[in-house]
Amino acid sequence: MATTLAKAADGTEVAEHAARIEHVSKSFAGPAGQQLVLDDISIDVAPGEFVTLLGASGCGKSTLLNLVAGLDKPSAGTITTDGRPALMFQEHALFPWLTAGKNIELALRLRGVPKNDRREKAEALLELVRLKGAYGKRVHELSGGMRQRVAMARALAQESKLLLMDEPFAALDAITRDVLHDELTRIWEETGLSVLFVTHNVREAVRLAQRVILLSSRPGRIAREWTVGIPQPRRIEDAPVAELSVEITEVLRGEIRRHGQH
Numbered sequence: 001m002a003t004t005l006a007k008a009a010d011g012t013e014v015a016e017h018a019a020r021i022e023h024v025s026k027s028f029a030g031p032a033g034q035q036l037v038l039d040d041i042s043i044d045v046a047p048g049e050f051v052t053l054l055g056a057s058g059c060g061k062s063t064l065l066n067l068v069a070g071l072d073k074p075s076a077g078t079i080t081t082d083g084r085p086a087l088m089f090q091e092h093a094l095f096p097w098l099t100a101g102k103n104i105e106l107a108l109r110l111r112g113v114p115k116n117d118r119r120e121k122a123e124a125l126l127e128l129v130r131l132k133g134a135y136g137k138r139v140h141e142l143s144g145g146m147r148q149r150v151a152m153a154r155a156l157a158q159e160s161k162l163l164l165m166d167e168p169f170a171a172l173d174a175i176t177r178d179v180l181h182d183e184l185t186r187i188w189e190e191t192g193l194s195v196l197f198v199t200h201n202v203r204e205a206v207r208l209a210q211r212v213i214l215l216s217s218r219p220g221r222i223a224r225e226w227t228v229g230i231p232q233p234r235r236i237e238d239a240p241v242a243e244l245s246v247e248i249t250e251v252l253r254g255e256i257r258r259h260g261q262h
C-alpha cells in the first residue's frame with residue numbers, strides 16, 4: 001500500500017498523500033443483481049489534513065472507509081495509503097475482559113513495542129486523551145465518552161499516519177461529543193495525523209474539518225466539496241460554523257430529494 005514519495009526541501013523523502021483514492025467504484029451482489037454503491041470516487045488526503053466525508057444514511061460512507069482500511073477491495077479503481085491506517089468506529093470495540101490500559105497495550109504489542117515499554121506508553125496515551133488514572137479500569141466501569149477516549153488512545157497507539165473514523169461520536173450525548181471534538185482537534189494538531197472522518201452530521205463535519213466532501217446517494221458520488229477556512233478551535237455553535245452548515249445542509253437536502261432516502 002505504498003504511496004508516491006516526493007523530496008522535501010531538506011532532501012528527505014515524504015509521502016505526497018496520506019491516502020489516495022483513484023476512480024474507485026464498488027458494487028455488491030444483491031437480489032436484483034449487482035448494486036452499484038460507490039461510483040468513480042477520487043479523493044486525495046494530504047499529510048496532516050483533516051477531511052470529513054459527509055452523506056445521507058446508506059450512501060456508502062462506511063463502504064468507502066472500509067476500502068481505505070483494506071477490509072474490502074474496490075470493484076474498480078485503486079487506493080493507496082501511507083502505511084497501514086488506524087481505525088475507530090461508532091462502537092468502541094474494546095475488549096471487555098481487559099482494563100483500559102491493557103486494551104491499549106494490546107495495540108502496542110501488535111505494533112511490536114517491547115513489553116517493558118508498553119505500560120509507560122499506555123499511560124502516556126491515556127494522558128493524551130485526558131484519562132490519566134484510568135489505566136486499571138475495566139470497560140464496564142467507564143462512561144460512553146471515556147470508552148471512546150480509550151478507543152481513541154488505542155487507535156493512536158498504532159502510530160499510523162492516517163486515522164480513519166466512522167461516526168465515532170454518534171452514540172454520545174451532545175455535551176460529551178463537544179468535548180471530544182475539542183480533544184480530537186487538539187490531538188490532530190499535536191500529532192500531525194491525517195484524518196478521514198465519516199459523519200452524517202453536517203455541523204460535526206464543519207466543526208472538525210479542513211475540507212468537507214459531500215457524497216450523493218445511490219450510487220455514492222462526490223456531489224460537492226468545501227474548504228473550511230474557519231480558524232480552530234471552533235465551536236459547533238459559532239456563527240461561521242452554523243452558516244456554512246446551513247449552506248451544506250441545503251445541498252444535502254437537494255441530494256436526498258433527488259435520490260430518495262433509505
Ligand SMILES: Nc1ncnc2c1ncn2[C@@H]1O[C@H](COP(=O)(O)OP(=O)(O)OP(=O)(O)O)[C@@H](O)[C@H]1O
Nearest residue numbers: 028029037055056057058059060061062063064200
Ligand atoms: N457487504 C455488503 N453487502 C451488500 N450490500 C452492502 C454491503 N455493505 C454495504 N452494503 C450496501 O451499501 C450501501 C451503503 O452502505 P454503507 O454502510 O456504506 O452506508 P453509510 O453511508 O455508511 O450509511 P450510515 O450513515 O447509515 O452508516 C447500503 O445500501 C448497504 O446496504
Ligand SMILES: [Mg+2]
Nearest residue numbers: 061062063166
Ligand atoms: Mg456507516
